[in-house]
Amino acid sequence: MEKIKQIWRSLIWSYDPKDKIEATKATSKNFWLHWFPARTTYKSMSITYSFWLGTVLFSLFIILTITGVILMFLYIPSTERAYWTIKDLENSVSFGWFLRNAHRWAAHLMVTAVFLHMARVFFTGAYKNGGNPEANRPLNWIVGVILLILTLALSYTGYLLPWDQLALWAIVIGANIAKSVPPENIVGESLYFFLAGGTQIDQNTLIRFYVLHCIFLPILLLVLSSYHMWRIRKDGGLAVSEQYKIEAKKQNKRLIQDEYTTFTIPFLFRRVFMIFLVTTAIVLFFSVFAKAPLEEPADPSWTPNPAKAPWYFLWIQELITITTVKIGDFTINGGFLGGALIPALLFLLWAVWPYLDKSPDEATGVWFHKSRIVHNIIFAIILIILIAVTIFAMYFRGPYWQVYWPWRWPEIPHMF
Numbered sequence: 001m002e003k004i005k006q007i008w009r010s011l012i013w014s015y016d017p018k019d020k021i022e023a024t025k026a027t028s029k030n031f032w033l034h035w036f037p038a039r040t041t042y043k044s045m046s047i048t049y050s051f052w053l054g055t056v057l058f059s060l061f062i063i064l065t066i067t068g069v070i071l072m073f074l075y076i077p078s079t080e081r082a083y084w085t086i087k088d089l090e091n092s093v094s095f096g097w098f099l100r101n102a103h104r105w106a107a108h109l110m111v112t113a114v115f116l117h118m119a120r121v122f123f124t125g126a127y128k129n130g131g132n133p134e135a136n137r138p139l140n141w142i143v144g145v146i147l148l149i150l151t152l153a154l155s156y157t158g159y160l161l162p163w164d165q166l167a168l169w170a171i172v173i174g175a176n177i178a179k180s181v182p183p184e185n186i187v188g189e190s191l192y193f194f195l196a197g198g199t200q201i202d203q204n205t206l207i208r209f210y211v212l213h214c215i216f217l218p219i220l221l222l223v224l225s226s227y228h229m230w231r232i233r234k235d236g237g238l239a240v241s242e243q244y245k246i247e248a249k250k251q252n253k254r255l256i257q258d259e260y261t262t263f264t265i266p267f268l269f270r271r272v273f274m275i276f277l278v279t280t281a282i283v284l285f286f287s288v289f290a291k292a293p294l295e296e297p298a299d300p301s302w303t304p305n306p307a308k309a310p311w312y313f314l315w316i317q318e319l320i321t322i323t324t325v326k327i328g329d330f331t332i333n334g335g336f337l338g339g340a341l342i343p344a345l346l347f348l349l350w351a352v353w354p355y356l357d358k359s360p361d362e363a364t365g366v367w368f369h370k371s372r373i374v375h376n377i378i379f380a381i382i383l384i385i386l387i388a389v390t391i392f393a394m395y396f397r398g399p400y401w402q403v404y405w406p407w408r409w410p411e412i413p414h415m416f
Helices: 003-012 018-028 053-074 082-091 096-123 138-158 166-180 184-196 202-236 237-249 265-288 311-323 334-356 370-395
Strands: 039-041 262-264 324-326 328-333
Touching: 003 265, 039 082, 039 138, 039 265, 053 082, 053 096, 053 202, 053 265, 082 328, 096 138, 096 265, 096 370, 138 202, 138 311, 138 334, 166 184, 166 334, 184 202, 262 265, 311 334, 311 370
Parallel strands: none
Antiparallel strands: 039 262, 324 328
16 A cells, blocks of 8 residues: 555655655656756746746647547548538537637637747847856747747648638638749749648648648647757746846855745645636636637638638738739739748747847846847837737728728628
């Protein structure tokens, strides 16, 4: 019996450590909790510093994994049957509607959370090493940018799976953007073929997106996010932790751990569990009161008017319109300029920004530090423009992609 108890205790953490040594061992030697440090700073646990967005993202990933695996048992990736399996989920499977709503809302919230998380890291200057020679936070920032792109790709590939009009034409728009990359007869067509799995959006496209969404992208996201969390541990925790070392160095005094740190168990773990519960509650709330949309079955011969991309790609669709300019018989290719070049440059700038930031070590881990005011203003302007363009495309672009007040859209039949 005692042996069974020891095995069980080796698989879980101790809720009531008898002393500090046991509390440390519970974290450092336990398989499930090893990615937690033995001690953590008080400031790192503050809600107002990080808003626990990293934990929110991890919680959403768990929810998406659980609901996604269950959905795989109920979904058939066939152009003839995919739509009707979703219909069955909505009307025939017990709580199928709830399962689909939870998966969809968790996906939307994950896209939002990863965007807010990276904005938080930027505005706090947490991508800088802060004078720690052993850290490599700029590298972890680049990994974060890649994780953002993977999150968008995961949501986009899942968007097609219901195989309704909303899904089909969102994918058509994205594929046509890829097709416009010059030279179109070489690069553009190759990208289109890669996305569509052929020369048109059909069964091959659905299978390709299904495999990407269910296997390849989740595995890649799991591997990189694991490295991302390990890298945070390797770099000494959240960047705000560097402030204590910098202050101690200025005052030329020795750091006393008990003054600025506490044990992970139970204090940090308790907060992680609380954030998971709150995140789950939010997903459940939206799942009950906000239904996931499902339009008519996909029909390539029947084009919605207007046909819009998913909300997180609407800014790209609007940029294509803005950058498409006709000068006489000559037309500037907005599909390439606004759909590929500008977004690529923005993501590249976002990735290399830590290497352009020459602010002092004191700015690391501090919200809106005065030495980074220019960086923060430029970044804020870019974010405001992207959000404004997204809102404009969502609410003010109507039939034939013309500008209308949202409450004055004309009654125009579908395009055939």
